[in-house]
Amino acid sequence: MPDFDKLLQTKVKPTEIITFSRQLALLLESGVGIVQSLELLQGQASNRQLKKVLLEVVSDLRSGNSLSTALAKHPQVFSTIYQKMVAVGEQTGALEGVLRNLADYAERESNTANQLKRALTYPLIVLSLAIVVIIILVTIVLPPIVSMFASLGGELPLITRALLAFVDFIGNYGLYLLAVIIGLGAVGYMYSKSPTGHYYRDMLILKLPVLGQLSLTTELARCSRNIALLFRSGLPLPEIMTLAAQASGNLVVAKALGDVEQDMLKGEGLAAPMRKRRVFLPLMVEMTKVGEETGNLDGTLITVAENYEIEAASRTETMISMIEPAMTIAMGLGVGFIALSIFMPMYSSLGLVGG
Secondary structure, eight states: OOOHHHHTOOOOOHHHHHHHHHHHHHHHHTTOOHHHHHHHHHHHOOOHHHHHHHHHHHHHHHTTOOHHHHHTTOTTTSOHHHHHHHHHHHHHTOHHHHHHHHHHHHHHHHHHHHHHHHHHHHHHHHHHHHHHHHHHIIIIIHHHHHHHHHHTTOOOOHHHHHHHHHHHHHHHHHHHHHHHHHHHHHHHHHHHHSHHHHHHHHHHHHHSTTHHHHHHHHHHHHHHHHHHHHHHTTOOHHHHHHHHHHHOSOHHHHHHHHHHHHHHHTTOOSHHHHHTOTTSOHHHHHHHHHHHHHTOHHHHHHHHHHHHHHHHHHHHHHHHHHHHHHHHHHHHHHHHHHHHHHHHHHHHHHHHHHO
């Protein structure tokens, strides 16, 4: 029997998590206890799923569990990074600041996703129409022209023969090809969920032409802010690096942070071990060195985070602005290929009739 309660659950939107995080931070800063704050937010929540989750979180807190442990029971609402950063805030006594940072980060992520959706809407509509037109041309318009051309004894142009060969291949083996693609996708997805596969997936993301640098700058911005926040809380640097690695959303960066921690324990400081790992960009390394020398590590890393956030926003805008013309060019080439495949036989047939 299907679980109809789960089927009827309403999804918790990122904007609702952003609002929840900011309101919880405000209540905690005002001196309201964590349980009372969550009860207030649960009472005013408009989303039924969020209301139910917060009710269970309050129940767990009353049973003696920590907030991060209670949130970890609801991964469909609170991401792993969210849970880990809340755990960091609980350990350091800086939960309010962590919640605000999480809200800011989620808001930037949400804005980027919305920008991407808006940028893709028009090209996807045009692409869908182009696919429909291409199917009509290939299945309805092209066959009579090919038959007529064959009856006149002419040889089809190479471009038309290539199109027909492709259509025949799809007709004969399309289902098998689709099954292979789905199978490979499923295997790749399952492998990416394993620790090794997850690591190599994150490494591949960082090596992608445009998305890789964007992902890296975003991750380093978050990492810099986390280290600065933890440093201000008075934690020792080795422990800070452990927590920063746990909160990282990329396993390659997390491993690099762990390696830096091991070198720190050998007395090498922070900037020197970072310089050995290519994942840490020059600005972060140099500003970390300045922060170590001046005793203002948190201030310099906040500067790094702000610079990387500006750079990530700029790269995002550039990527979005490139999507529409790239898709338009791709669609133009596809439709042009089909048009040539159809009109070249028509033009040649006129020559055969005239001859």
